[in-house]
Amino acid sequence: MPSHHNASPVNPIPPAIPALFGVMAVAELTFSLGARGLAGGPEAIGWRVAAIERFAFSGEILGWMAQTRSFPPEHVMRLVTYPFVNGAFTSTLFACVMLLALGKMVAEALGQGRTLGIFFGSAAGGALIYAALGIGTPLYGGFPPVYGLIGAFTYLAWIRAKRLGEAQLRAFSLIGVLLGLQLVFGLLFGGGPWWVAEVGGFVCGxxxxxxxxxxxxxxxxxxxxx
Structure with missing residues (x-):
């Protein structure tokens, strides 16, 4: 077999995906260090809560903006900033792993610009669907736009299956497995209404x-x- 001595030891990832990963990872590192007293002093314990209050999406705030026809940038940006603030280290870990894997595949197929459009479009779309159902709990965490990337991957797999003459329903196996696992964990450990935004993100993606x-x-x- 031919040998490529100058080949990269790892699979290259389009730069836009590590950039998204970096923002999410740095935010989580800051919150974790602050919570353990390793950075920022005593007030750092509340950094995560403060970030959620500042960057999380709120249907109530969206309703207020619609009623007053006032759209302050610090509130409008919540549509796309909430994915970078997760509620716990484990949530960030899973979101980051899925972002790197799915983002790489989608970016290689569609390009970085379209992938960023899908990521942020799914984040905003999932949040709007979440608010449209009247859910008042603040929305934060990286899973709605990640589910948007799953939606993108599903469509690409659906098109590929059609071209190859294979069963197109197989393209939906990934989202089916994830939703099934989510249902099981929700029944066992309880869960919040955030799955609405995640499904909305998938549909938008x-x-x-x-x-x-x-x-x-x-x-x-x-x-x-x-």
Missing amino acids: FGLTMLMVPGGTRRLIARIRR
Whole structure:
């Protein structure tokens, strides 16, 4: 077999994905060090709570903005800042691992610009769906946009299965497994309403990818006409 002496020892990842990972990881490192008294002094114990109050998405704040027709930037940005503040180290770990794996595959297929659009579009879309159902609990954590990347991956797998003549329903196996595990853990340990935003993120990611892939808009219009 040919040997490539200059090949990278690790699979290269498009830079946009490590950038997202870095923001999420640095935020979690800061919160963890502060909570253990290793940085920031006594007041650092409350850094995570303060960040949630400042960056988490709130349906109540969105409702206030709609009623007053006032859209302060510090509140509008909550639609895309909440994914970078997780509630615990384990949540950050799982979100980061899924972000690196799925982000790499989607970015290699669609490019970095489209991948960032799917990430932030799914974050905002999942939050809006969350608010539309009247859920008042603040929304934070990286899973809604990660589920958006799962939606993108699912659509790409769906298109590939169609081209190869395989069963297209297999493309939905990943989201099916994740939702099944989420249901089991919710029944065993209890859970919050955040799954609504995660499912919303998946739907938005699937839909955005449908429009962003080359020829996607044309195929969608043709399908609607049929």
